[in-house]
Amino acid sequence: MIAIIGGGASGVILAAHLLKVPGDRRIVLIEKGERIARGLAYSTTLLDHVLNVRAQNMSALPDDPDHFLRWLVAKGLAAPDTPFYFAPRATYGDYLNDLLDEAAAQSPGRLDILRDEAVAIEPLPSGDARIELASGGSIETGTAVLAIGHDLEPERSDRITFRLNGAGDTPLDPDAPVLILGTGLSMVDALLMLEARGHRGHVTAVSRRGLLPQRHELPSPIPFAENDLPFGQPPSRFLSWLRSQVRKRVEAGGNWRDVVDGLRPFNQRIWQSWTDEQRRPFLRHGKAWWDTHRHRMAPEIYDRVCHAIEAGRLTVRAAKVQDMAREGDATRVRIRPRGSDMVETLRVARVYDCTGIIRNVEKTTNPLLRQLVDAGIARADPLNLSLHVTQDCRLIGRDGQPSDSLFALGPLTRSRFFEIDAIPEIRVQCAALAARLMQ
Secondary structure (H helix, E strand, C coil), X not given: CEEEECCCHHHHHHHHHHHHCCCCCCEEEECCCCCCCCHHHHCCCCCCCECCCCHHHCCCCCCCCCHHHHHHHHCCCCCCCCCCCCCEHHHHHHHHHHHHHHHHHHCCCCEEEECCCEEEEEECCCCCEEEEECCCCEEEECEEEECCCCEECCCCCCCCEECCCCCCCCCCCCCCCEEEECCCHHHHHHHHHHHHCCCCCCEEEEECCCCCCCECCCXXXXXXXXXXXXXXXXXXXXXXXXXXXXXXXXXXXXXXXHHXXXXXXXXXXXXXXXXXXXXXXXXXXXXXXXXXXXXXXXXXXXXXXXXXXXXXXXXXXXEEEEEEEEECCEEEEEEEECCCCCCEEEEECEEEECCCEECCHHHCCCHHHHHHXXXXXCCECCCCCCECECCCCEEECCCCCEEEEEEECHHHHHHHHCCCCXXXXXXXXXXXXXXXXXX
């Protein structure tokens, strides 16, 4: 039996790939939530929350790249010749549900969905593992795969910062000023949600560099060959090479996106060609710039954000938050703009935290990850980006030895693969892991 812990996108795609491999091994998908295939990204019901990757590149099956687009066409949700469509994320959750249902129907009797939460794993002398459940029960399995996804910071108990739609996100005066911590894609989601609620007040978004994700345009990626890329060169030289490629492309009448998109098949190998000491300065100085150019907004969403800025409704600041305190019904926030020694004071009705994904598993709030790390069954990678895993996704324990029965995928493997948050990378990882586990 193979147990998949987590029924979000990563877990569902892996389960579908496992079911497509002939055999009689049972798959148990353990998910504590009410809905399968939703997770953090696809649980939203707001239609303005669209995918950040065009539909043509969102198939869950790497060997069938048009699978999602055909599904959209069959449902009457897109035209077959649509060149550049960004579907609602809720719709993609429906697609993953159908994908799993179809795979289960083609391999009857092999899939069980267990509505429960895994809270601990105990390796057994036989080589199997026992998974303890929040309900008090347990199951034994030959293989367990962690597909938990992103781990969120808990909402602060001091009632200063809140998570959108969290327990403390009570109704807000439509004209009240709001501060959002973060200027990335999560901030954009928050802005769209506030607009959908009828909020009209001024919104200030603050991050260390004040960078917004860029706009998607119809792609024309450069077909780089392997020997075109500076594998093994330190990040400073790689970034210098990248800038030179962008300059050449723009001078020839092309777009910087052509260079960034052309690198996508090689991104993981570039990351893996660097040592940990080389990765540290990239994470500190280059990652924010890379993320805003690599992980972009759908055109219609980018245009709405620009309109909000032009209309004076949204202000994006490059600044560091010095401190925050409650003052009656308001929150006083002191910020220091980037490059300045002066401190400014803002008074807002609500502070939303759009930065709170826990990247260091040593600080996780997830009970299963906490137990695995405390027991030495798993450990954080040297850069505290995620769990420490092998190239074939096996967990590495405190003793440095890889497990034969415990695996991880998706964002939990960021330290090994770096670019592993989006479906185009996750589907490849799932297909490879399914093939290995079903051997």
